[in-house]
Amino acid sequence: METKKKETVQGIQAVSGKPTYPGVKKRKEGYEFTLELPRGKKASLFLYVKHKRENQILEFPFLEESRRGNLVSLLVSGLPEGEICYNYSIDGEFVQDAYTKGLKHVPPFGKKKNQDTEEPICCVWKKQTFPWTDEKFVPKPLSESLLYKLQVRSFTMHRSSGVRKKGTFQGLEQKIPYLQDLGVTGVLLMPAYEYQEIVKPNTRAGKYPEDLADTVQETRVNCWGYTKDAFYFVPKAGFCATKNPAEEFSHMVNELHNAGLECLMELYFDSSMEPSTMLDIVRYWKIQYHIDGFRMIGNVCQELFLRDPLLADTKLFFSYIDGERIYQGEDPVYRNGAEYNEGFFYCMRHLLKGDENMIDEFMFRNKRNPKQYGVINYMADQDGFSMMDMVSYEERHNEANGEKNQDGTEYNCTWNCGAEGESRKREIKELRLRQLKNAFGLLLFSQGTPMIFQGDEWGHSQKGNNNAWCQDNEITWLNWGQRKNREKLTTFVKKAIEFRQNQKILQMDQELKGTDYKALGYPDISYHGSQAWYVSGEPGQRHLGMMYCKDYCEEKGEFLFVAWNFHWMPHEIALPGAPDDISWEIIMRTDEEENGGFLEETVPVTEKSIQVPSRTLMILTGKQDEKLWGSGSILRRLQSTSF
Numbered sequence: 001m002e003t004k005k006k007e008t009v010q011g012i013q014a015v016s017g018k019p020t021y022p023g024v025k026k027r028k029e030g031y032e033f034t035l036e037l038p039r040g041k042k043a044s045l046f047l048y049v050k051h052k053r054e055n056q057i058l059e060f061p062f063l064e065e066s067r068r069g070n071l072v073s074l075l076v077s078g079l080p081e082g083e084i085c086y087n088y089s090i091d092g093e094f095v096q097d098a099y100t101k102g103l104k105h106v107p108p109f110g111k112k113k114n115q116d117t118e119e120p121i122c123c124v125w126k127k128q129t130f131p132w133t134d135e136k137f138v139p140k141p142l143s144e145s146l147l148y149k150l151q152v153r154s155f156t157m158h159r160s161s162g163v164r165k166k167g168t169f170q171g172l173e174q175k176i177p178y179l180q181d182l183g184v185t186g187v188l189l190m191p192a193y194e195y196q197e198i199v200k201p202n203t204r205a206g207k208y209p210e211d212l213a214d215t216v217q218e219t220r221v222n223c224w225g226y227t228k229d230a231f232y233f234v235p236k237a238g239f240c241a242t243k244n245p246a247e248e249f250s251h252m253v254n255e256l257h258n259a260g261l262e263c264l265m266e267l268y269f270d271s272s273m274e275p276s277t278m279l280d281i282v283r284y285w286k287i288q289y290h291i292d293g294f295r296m297i298g299n300v301c302q303e304l305f306l307r308d309p310l311l312a313d314t315k316l317f318f319s320y321i322d323g324e325r326i327y328q329g330e331d332p333v334y335r336n337g338a339e340y341n342e343g344f345f346y347c348m349r350h351l352l353k354g355d356e357n358m359i360d361e362f363m364f365r366n367k368r369n370p371k372q373y374g375v376i377n378y379m380a381d382q383d384g385f386s387m388m389d390m391v392s393y394e395e396r397h398n399e400a401n402g403e404k405n406q407d408g409t410e411y412n413c414t415w416n417c418g419a420e421g422e423s424r425k426r427e428i429k430e431l432r433l434r435q436l437k438n439a440f441g442l443l444l445f446s447q448g449t450p451m452i453f454q455g456d457e458w459g460h461s462q463k464g465n466n467n468a469w470c471q472d473n474e475i476t477w478l479n480w481g482q483r484k485n486r487e488k489l490t491t492f493v494k495k496a497i498e499f500r501q502n503q504k505i506l507q508m509d510q511e512l513k514g515t516d517y518k519a520l521g522y523p524d525i526s527y528h529g530s531q532a533w534y535v536s537g538e539p540g541q542r543h544l545g546m547m548y549c550k551d552y553c554e555e556k557g558e559f560l561f562v563a564w565n566f567h568w569m570p571h572e573i574a575l576p577g578a579p580d581d582i583s584w585e586i587i588m589r590t591d592e593e594e595n596g597g598f599l600e601e602t603v604p605v606t607e608k609s610i611q612v613p614s615r616t617l618m619i620l621t622g623k624q625d626e627k628l629w630g631s632g633s634i635l636r637r638l639q640s641t642s643f
Helices: 152-156 169-174 176-182 245-258 275-289 302-306 323-327 342-352 359-367 426-444 480-501
Strands: 007-009 012-016 023-026 031-036 043-051 054-061 071-077 084-090 093-095 122-125 147-150 186-189 193-195 230-235 262-268 293-297 315-318 337-340 374-378 449-453 525-528 543-549 558-565 571-574 582-589 598-605 609-612 616-624
Touching (some): 012 043, 031 043, 031 084, 043 071, 147 152, 169 176, 169 245, 176 480, 186 293, 230 245, 230 275, 245 262, 245 275, 262 275, 275 293, 302 315, 302 323, 342 359, 342 374, 359 543, 426 449, 426 480, 426 616, 480 598, 543 571, 558 571, 558 609
Parallel strands (some): 147 449, 186 262, 262 293, 293 315, 337 374, 374 449
Antiparallel strands (some): 007 012, 012 071, 023 031, 031 071, 043 054, 043 084, 084 093, 543 558, 558 616, 571 609, 582 598, 582 616
16 A cells, blocks of 8 residues: 555545554544554554455555654544454564554464464454442452462363363352462462463573474473563453453452452563563553552563552562662551562472571571561472472473473472372371471461462372473363362361461561560560570571560460471470460471361470470460569570571
């Protein structure tokens, strides 16, 4: 088509616009299409319209006279109300609008489009409206949050899930009662925007080694979605049971909110993306879809998000946070930033399997909870072993990935409890159960915000695969039928979550100090070994007692004592104040299987110490006589170690 200032085709007119922002905007005069176009390139707008019951494609070239910087635009009038379908062409190559809010003709998940027989993918603009009913929903602060991370498709794709629309947003919505019963406060979705799941071998993380070229399939399915080939403003059509992703996703978020659950999203940003575009994406999901928080992966400018006024009450997770530089000594009014805490992950895994020299770091990680920002603690993530595999495998088993088991991390900080993989031996199965309960104890009884990965609460296994990015099958699909065989673990997790949610001392909004800064007679947290108030610095020490004084959260005269023993031998741990000042009772121990380990009848302690069996966690509660509140020898009680 010849380039003209004005075109008229079938009553549809296009004139040069005044670009301000990429994408499509409805104006009084019509629809403005704005495209980012470097100088020296030519582009056209293609509109797909119905005319006399026939589908026609109309082309309108972008004119240089509309250029502002690298933006060009066309103002199109005469288009019918409703759905507008379009694409762009740049130097003769068809491309979709990176800022589109909808797509049409997207193939089912994992299916490659047949270019010869199927209609091309096209962008869609239509007015998005949804009758939201979540106005009364108020997200919980970071200190009270407990998150559940999941991948929408694998969460309900298995035949045992019991949902009508497997692997979809609707399927997740049907599992809301389960999430409520578990006790979590919100879900963190792995990429749920429109990404290209069909990938070539050289697009994932560089090219494969030459010796793998003959073994790797030409294309594979990227289940996770951590790829730059994405439409960040569009809910993923492959996760939809309907043909309306925007409405289905909105309905899911609305139902989560009405059930008292938050909805957060992961966003992977390629290093080539402009910070302003990242901010546009995050703002859009917050406004359009009521998303409560984001984990951002990639080279992200933290200040841009943490100082944005629209996001001041939105949870924002980063790989790390430079608190001194960002906050400059001032505390935020609302603590919404958080560090996705990889250090907790490695420390606790080393500790769990009994490595030396871990007690000091354990004390640091256990109470780490900066006043300016939070920490997201986790024991398993999509990248690495599941928690069940953490106690069942020491070596990766990624043979199904087709890369000669050379992909994925080689060292996993794990111990298989005496046998690689599944085992029928009773003693191994019992030890693995205890280790899993210990691991959940590390996660749920530490300061910060705990995060559970999907299926770990009942021991989902990926058969030793620690890099299941391309396994859209039963390796990653959650087998909900396994819950019946893992009730002891699930019961413990539910009770441990409930216990944590009732312990304000485990949900502080700033770090415990290890001192008696309120002159109550006891510090907020203190550490104890074989002797009260004293922790040996020996490399081989693997046992520790932590006492929390609940006076610091307005529960006078009450104490919480957590006794950890990660050694393969039993150890005595001293109880401060027992039995003269504080009366102690055992309420939970991970070496007990009935009722998840939470005792139906508490066990009073009459001695000044308790014996903790090997690889066991015990919890005690203590009460002080009202006459002794705030009394006692400061010299005797304040010999705690501060970290």
